[in-house]
Amino acid sequence: MSDNKIEMIGVNKWFGDFHVLKDINLTVKSGERVVICGPSGSGKSTVVRCINRLEEHQSGIIRVDGIELTNDKAAIATIRSEVGMVFQQFNLFPHLSVLDNLILGPMKARGLSRTEATDRAMHYLERVRIPEQADKRPSQLSGGQQQRVAIARSLTMEPKVMLFDEPTSALDPEMISEVLDVMVSLAQDGMTMIVVTHEMGFARKVADQMIFMDSGEIVEAGPPEPFFTAPKSGRCQKFLSQILQH
Amino acid sequence: MKLLSAFLILLTLSGCASSDVWGWYVIDPTTKSGWINIKFLINGMGNTILISLIAAFFSIALGLLVALPALSHRRWLRIVNRIYVEFVRSIPLLPMLFWVFYGLPIIFKSMGLNIPIDPFWGAVITLALSDSAFTAEIYRSGIQSIARGQTEAAQTVGLSYAQTMRYVILPQAIRRILPPLANQFIYIVKMSAFASVIGMQELTRRANELVVSEYRPLELYTFLILEYLVLVLIISAGVRWLERRMGADERS
Numbered sequence: 001m002s003d004n005k006i007e008m009i010g011v012n013k014w015f016g017d018f019h020v021l022k023d024i025n026l027t028v029k030s031g032e033r034v035v036i037c038g039p040s041g042s043g044k045s046t047v048v049r050c051i052n053r054l055e056e057h058q059s060g061i062i063r064v065d066g067i068e069l070t071n072d073k074a075a076i077a078t079i080r081s082e083v084g085m086v087f088q089q090f091n092l093f094p095h096l097s098v099l100d101n102l103i104l105g106p107m108k109a110r111g112l113s114r115t116e117a118t119d120r121a122m123h124y125l126e127r128v129r130i131p132e133q134a135d136k137r138p139s140q141l142s143g144g145q146q147q148r149v150a151i152a153r154s155l156t157m158e159p160k161v162m163l164f165d166e167p168t169s170a171l172d173p174e175m176i177s178e179v180l181d182v183m184v185s186l187a188q189d190g191m192t193m194i195v196v197t198h199e200m201g202f203a204r205k206v207a208d209q210m211i212f213m214d215s216g217e218i219v220e221a222g223p224p225e226p227f228f229t230a231p232k233s234g235r236c237q238k239f240l241s242q243i244l245q246h
Numbered sequence: 247m248k249l250l251s252a253f254l255i256l257l258t259l260s261g262c263a264s265s266d267v268w269g270w271y272v273i274d275p276t277t278k279s280g281w282i283n284i285k286f287l288i289n290g291m292g293n294t295i296l297i298s299l300i301a302a303f304f305s306i307a308l309g310l311l312v313a314l315p316a317l318s319h320r321r322w323l324r325i326v327n328r329i330y331v332e333f334v335r336s337i338p339l340l341p342m343l344f345w346v347f348y349g350l351p352i353i354f355k356s357m358g359l360n361i362p363i364d365p366f367w368g369a370v371i372t373l374a375l376s377d378s379a380f381t382a383e384i385y386r387s388g389i390q391s392i393a394r395g396q397t398e399a400a401q402t403v404g405l406s407y408a409q410t411m412r413y414v415i416l417p418q419a420i421r422r423i424l425p426p427l428a429n430q431f432i433y434i435v436k437m438s439a440f441a442s443v444i445g446m447q448e449l450t451r452r453a454n455e456l457v458v459s460e461y462r463p464l465e466l467y468t469f470l471i472l473e474y475l476v477l478v479l480i481i482s483a484g485v486r487w488l489e490r491r492m493g494a495d496e497r498s
Contacts, residue, residue, distance in 0.1 A: 052401075080404055081404045089395055091393075091395040091396060093396065093400075093418075095418050104413060109409070153403060
């Protein structure tokens with residue numbers, strides 16, 4: 001059994017005629033933090049969404065914790081239970097209280113009792129530093145608080161890998177840091193993470209591996225030091241200079 | 247209610263102004279014969295309400311059954327839904343009523359089944375069938391209006407399709423489905439008037455019968471319209487109450 005949490009080998013995906021992912025190869029080891037950046041439409045979100053089968057890939061192999069993603073429903077269920085996901089638009093359940101958002105998965109999918117699930121939920125709400133909001137509805141919270149609840153909701157499933165799909169892109173600027181702080185502390189605890197983001201300060205702080213994507217391809221990949229200081233490809237240089245300028 | 251009383255006063259006044267046009271004696275509650283006529287007319291209310299309620303119940307159940315295939319990933323299931331909805335929606339109520347009441351028993355008979363269809367069930371079946379195409383569309387749009395992200399989030403916390411529907415999608419969709427569904431009930435109540443042509447003793451039939459014996463169509467049909475008006479006003483007050491409750495729920 002290898003130490004690889006996620007393996008993508010020669011993965012291709014099309015939306016109709018549009019070739020969104022071109023021969024993607026990516027390996028993420030246990031405890032590793034990978035940050036994916038690139039212009040919009042480059043396929044970076046699609047990579048992440050393929051890993052928990054929100055999108056289906058057409059060729060190549062994707063393995064999560066040694067299990068290959070196929071049409072096998074049981075395999076998909078196992079993989080989803082090990083992979084947490086945080087969305088750009090939070091996707092909290094608006095008809096449920098914060099606490100009920102957090103206990104739904106553990107109770108229905110993991111079979112925990114309400115007391116066990118509540119204990120666990122409160123633990124993770126404290127982890128993201130908003131236990132006092134447990135009884136509120138998501139709509140009563142700020143964007144930053146909602147995203148932290150969404151992170152806590154994923155954590156209550158105790159996943160082995162966390163995927164973040166542009167977690168701060170829908171937030172007002174003053175709320176970005178509270179979400180990033182939570183993510184940094186997760187990284188420090190050794191969580192395996194794949195993060196799609198343009199927050200390069202965050203990337204510099206936590207990334208073990210940087211990936212730059214453009215038009216469906218991985219153009220540049222490597223540790224942050226040469227990636228930020230001496231990117232090899234012209235496209236990556238240009239992209240970095242554009243987003244680092246301001 | 248203000249509108250209603252204003253309307254009533256206007257009618258009465260115009261009746262006083264030209265007594266040769268209006269003959270309210272036919273439903274004058276102070277005379278014995280007028281009071282009997284009023285009771286005869288209002289007694290149709292029970293059947294109108296009963297037909298509408300039972301038809302609405304079946305329409306709501308049938309509508310959900312018809313709507314579910316529309317949400318499937320399988321194309322042929324969606325096509326089955328489309329054919330049903332387009333077909334049923336395009337048949338006018340009256341021909342459908344004739345077909346169910348006069349035609350369907352012949353089919354039953356040819357199949358060796360002895361299922362008589364009386365005016366009551368003829369009306370209920372027709373109203374339920376005809377309305378189910380509309381309720382199905384209400385369900386479909388209500389469920390589809392819940393953002394895709396909700397399904398995805400439910401999947402990522404490990405919920406199955408059935409659990410996602412039960413705990414995440416339907417509780418949200420029901421808030422959008424219930425008010426238009428209740429609204430649809432008003433249509434059923436109004437369309438139940440067609441049951442009069444197959445002899446069902448409901449509000450319209452009663453008014454028709456009295457017109458034949460009393461020769462007072464203006465007064466009797468005015469009264470009939472007011473009966474429906476009162477009935478529908480009561481239902482729409484209920485719908486508004488429901489909408490307010492749902493809205494308040496959403497905001498909290």
